[in-house]
Amino acid sequence: MSAEDGRAVQVMAQDKILAPYHRTMEEIEKLPVIEATKTVCPECKLIVDGTIYKDEDNVMIRKYCPEHNWTIEKYWEDYDMYMKMRRFNYFGRGFDNPNYITDTKGANCPFDCGMCERHKSHTGLANVVVTNRCHLSCWYCFFYAKEGEPIYEPSLDEIKHIYHNLRSQKPIPANAIQITGGEPTMHPRIVEVIQEAKEAGFDQIQLNTTGINIGLNPDLAYKVKHAGTSTLYMSFDGVSKRANPKNHWEVPLTLDAVRKSGLTVVLVPTVIRTINDHELGAMINFALNNLDVVRAVNFQPVSLVGRMPTRLREKQRITIPGAIKLIEQQTNGVVAKEDWFSVPYIGGLNRFIEALTGEYKYDLSIHFACGAGTYVFVDSDNRIIPITRFVDVNGLVEHLQRAVNEMEGKSKLARKAIAAKALLSFNKFIDKKNQPKSVNFGKLLMSVLLKHDFASVGKFQMKTLFLGMMHFQDEYTYDIHRVEKCDIHYAMPDGEVLPFCTFNVFPEVYRDKVQKQYSIPASEWQSTHNDWNYGKDKYVRNVKQLESLPAYRKTYGQLVDYFAMPVNGGQGVKSFAVETFKDEAAAKPVAKDEQRSEGDSCGCGCGGEESAGGCGCGGQ
Amino acid sequence: MDHGEFTSQIKQNEQTSASASQKFDSYVREGDSRYRVPYDKIKKAVFSDIDRKELIDIPHAARLQYRLMLLDPVIKARVDYTKARITVIYNPETADNYKEKMSLDDLVGILASQGVKVDRSKTENTDYDYRSEFYNYAYNPKRIREHPPYGYTDEEWKEMKQDWEKKAAEHEVAKLEKFHAFQDNYLLEHQDVADKVVEGYKPPKAEKASLAARLLGRKKKQAEKGFWFHGV
Numbered sequence: 001m002s003a004e005d006g007r008a009v010q011v012m013a014q015d016k017i018l019a020p021y022h023r024t025m026e027e028i029e030k031l032p033v034i035e036a037t038k039t040v041c042p043e044c045k046l047i048v049d050g051t052i053y054k055d056e057d058n059v060m061i062r063k064y065c066p067e068h069n070w071t072i073e074k075y076w077e078d079y080d081m082y083m084k085m086r087r088f089n090y091f092g093r094g095f096d097n098p099n100y101i102t103d104t105k106g107a108n109c110p111f112d113c114g115m116c117e118r119h120k121s122h123t124g125l126a127n128v129v130v131t132n133r134c135h136l137s138c139w140y141c142f143f144y145a146k147e148g149e150p151i152y153e154p155s156l157d158e159i160k161h162i163y164h165n166l167r168s169q170k171p172i173p174a175n176a177i178q179i180t181g182g183e184p185t186m187h188p189r190i191v192e193v194i195q196e197a198k199e200a201g202f203d204q205i206q207l208n209t210t211g212i213n214i215g216l217n218p219d220l221a222y223k224v225k226h227a228g229t230s231t232l233y234m235s236f237d238g239v240s241k242r243a244n245p246k247n248h249w250e251v252p253l254t255l256d257a258v259r260k261s262g263l264t265v266v267l268v269p270t271v272i273r274t275i276n277d278h279e280l281g282a283m284i285n286f287a288l289n290n291l292d293v294v295r296a297v298n299f300q301p302v303s304l305v306g307r308m309p310t311r312l313r314e315k316q317r318i319t320i321p322g323a324i325k326l327i328e329q330q331t332n333g334v335v336a337k338e339d340w341f342s343v344p345y346i347g348g349l350n351r352f353i354e355a356l357t358g359e360y361k362y363d364l365s366i367h368f369a370c371g372a373g374t375y376v377f378v379d380s381d382n383r384i385i386p387i388t389r390f391v392d393v394n395g396l397v398e399h400l401q402r403a404v405n406e407m408e409g410k411s412k413l414a415r416k417a418i419a420a421k422a423l424l425s426f427n428k429f430i431d432k433k434n435q436p437k438s439v440n441f442g443k444l445l446m447s448v449l450l451k452h453d454f455a456s457v458g459k460f461q462m463k464t465l466f467l468g469m470m471h472f473q474d475e476y477t478y479d480i481h482r483v484e485k486c487d488i489h490y491a492m493p494d495g496e497v498l499p500f501c502t503f504n505v506f507p508e509v510y511r512d513k514v515q516k517q518y519s520i521p522a523s524e525w526q527s528t529h530n531d532w533n534y535g536k537d538k539y540v541r542n543v544k545q546l547e548s549l550p551a552y553r554k555t556y557g558q559l560v561d562y563f564a565m566p567v568n569g570g571q572g573v574k575s576f577a578v579e580t581f582k583d584e585a586a587a588k589p590v591a592k593d594e595q596r597s598e599g600d601s602c603g604c605g606c607g608g609e610e611s612a613g614g615c616g617c618g619g620q
Numbered sequence: 621m622d623h624g625e626f627t628s629q630i631k632q633n634e635q636t637s638a639s640a641s642q643k644f645d646s647y648v649r650e651g652d653s654r655y656r657v658p659y660d661k662i663k664k665a666v667f668s669d670i671d672r673k674e675l676i677d678i679p680h681a682a683r684l685q686y687r688l689m690l691l692d693p694v695i696k697a698r699v700d701y702t703k704a705r706i707t708v709i710y711n712p713e714t715a716d717n718y719k720e721k722m723s724l725d726d727l728v729g730i731l732a733s734q735g736v737k738v739d740r741s742k743t744e745n746t747d748y749d750y751r752s753e754f755y756n757y758a759y760n761p762k763r764i765r766e767h768p769p770y771g772y773t774d775e776e777w778k779e780m781k782q783d784w785e786k787k788a789a790e791h792e793v794a795k796l797e798k799f800h801a802f803q804d805n806y807l808l809e810h811q812d813v814a815d816k817v818v819e820g821y822k823p824p825k826a827e828k829a830s831l832a833a834r835l836l837g838r839k840k841k842q843a844e845k846g847f848w849f850h851g852v
Binding site for chain 2: 044045046047048093095096097098099101103104107108109111112114117154155157158160161164165168170171198199201203219222223225226228261262351354355356358359360361404407408409415493494495496506508509513516517518
């Protein structure tokens, strides 16, 4: 090591974020071990032992390959949170009709994938790739056909076949589907593709899109809504142009089209440290400004798939708690670390309903480290209130689980008595004083539990914003305990179903291999699609024209900074508006008309109630 | 490991066979539906005369499986360390399709490059029907067990199952009806764009009442007016 390298290592060892990567193995081996798992060597894919351990505030994973030495990687950036989430880990039911029964008892996992009988979660969300063509060519994307590569674009018949396969899963048929690509709206029969999904019985249909085609062709929004689309799952990597070069200019048009057609949107930012991690608060603020159509922001800390230089990886790596901590900082603590819970928490609620009714419900039994979420409410005074401030989620889930355990083997009558007892003591988990004025959470939960009225959840979501985190694995963080519990699956054209993190982490033996088998060579595609050429597929943006549109000026120029209001901490989010409009937006930090509550007015236009201390909005 | 030599050989085979197999129909037809299925009659090779030491251990056996799967002509590979057996489903040179191909000799050579010597003469190299044994199975996997809902025993579930299945089937029908009703309403609510959403859309005409109903209706209307009160 040169003197310069030595100095660089010293500097990194002092950096709080980089330090865990730069300890000696002697130091690392002395650190407390949390658990053991199986993982793979990122270089040669040898299955090796993984050790998950605590390094100060971080949870790290280390693995040793006899050929490629040690790999150290950040697994979770908060030990306390890891231990809290871990409490609700449980095994789901998997498939009663799997693709495989493994002779090797799972010893070759994850290279036996297909889905086997050992998998521990049923399909929660099924991804169906309808094309690998895309109108963009993002440098970091691995999921589109480059020039001269085979085109994978299944026909409507083939797609229907895949749907039927998913709906035949036992004991719980896939019920939520994400139609994805490439850019799925480039499939020439996309409307029929969606309609067929609905006809096949899927309740929830997401269209995973950049939103550009819908923004530029608003009629498509009506068509996909009419065909049965529930929501657009739309890439959105930041509010500023710099953070979101993918669709920053078209998002206003897309939101307009969505608004008019009655669709809803989930914003999906891929979070990369040093690239867009400073805009997490701004993205939440953007969603709050468009709460009439935006249902959720689902942050995806980047999955560093493929080989990449160690230093770049260390710099860009961010995990769920890392993003959550940044959100806490950027929202003045309004959405704090303590407000998040892991996805299996919700499984507790569903198991209670299932035990009470005897009808299968979705399990949500994914690994606790894969996803987290929370709900936030915007109250009439513009105060943002996360659900955990008035519901003891931990206590509630544990309470319901105790009731489920008690019900086992009991008669119908006894079950109902246990359920009634559980429900009667329900209110102790809800702090009515702190709940938003516009929500009666106890009543809502009762209607879900007693009447199994999930439409109420829909209404509930109308007043709230769901904040989610989903961290997909890569070769460095790979944990076989996580992948065997995955419930986001890909349905492949050969009939097999794969977990997201085998499909995308080992594309050479799964995604790309099978899609290549079922794709059409570019030359054949060209000969059967006379008007087609690769260049025609690509979108060319006219920035000046888009920036001059009223929709653009309205969307970014009239943003309200919720976090600049004293009720929400008073410190504004960075990059909350496009640079061009910053002055305009700062001049009127008031809520839009449609978001004001009727009757309550402090005179500043924020809609807040006037009190001795002012309305709290900061408006003059 | 170095697959270089074999992959280039395979690529050559691929180029020659691509033009040779023009007759191959990569589609399967079921009624009116047509599915692209890239293989038909292929091969399955089972190597069972393996010295387990050559597989080293379970992780190395799994990695060998991964490496076999990297080869385009290999459709599936299984390396079972415990039984010292390797199973490879592959696209042979003789296959009538235009996908990448390899011979059994290629396969034996690749295994040798990975340190696994197999006796070619003791290899079971049988025909494998991709469509019926792989594709159709994957689309209709067998049920191997039955999980009852949470909180219920197997016995309880046996009694409840029939009712639940009936209810679930009814729910599917109701769901679809609800969706179609939504579609009709959606078009009515968005009449300005309805013809763009559904080509040739015409709003439903109000039902024409029968002559009797119209007469009765008129009478009723007149009655509602209460003509004898008005202007009298």
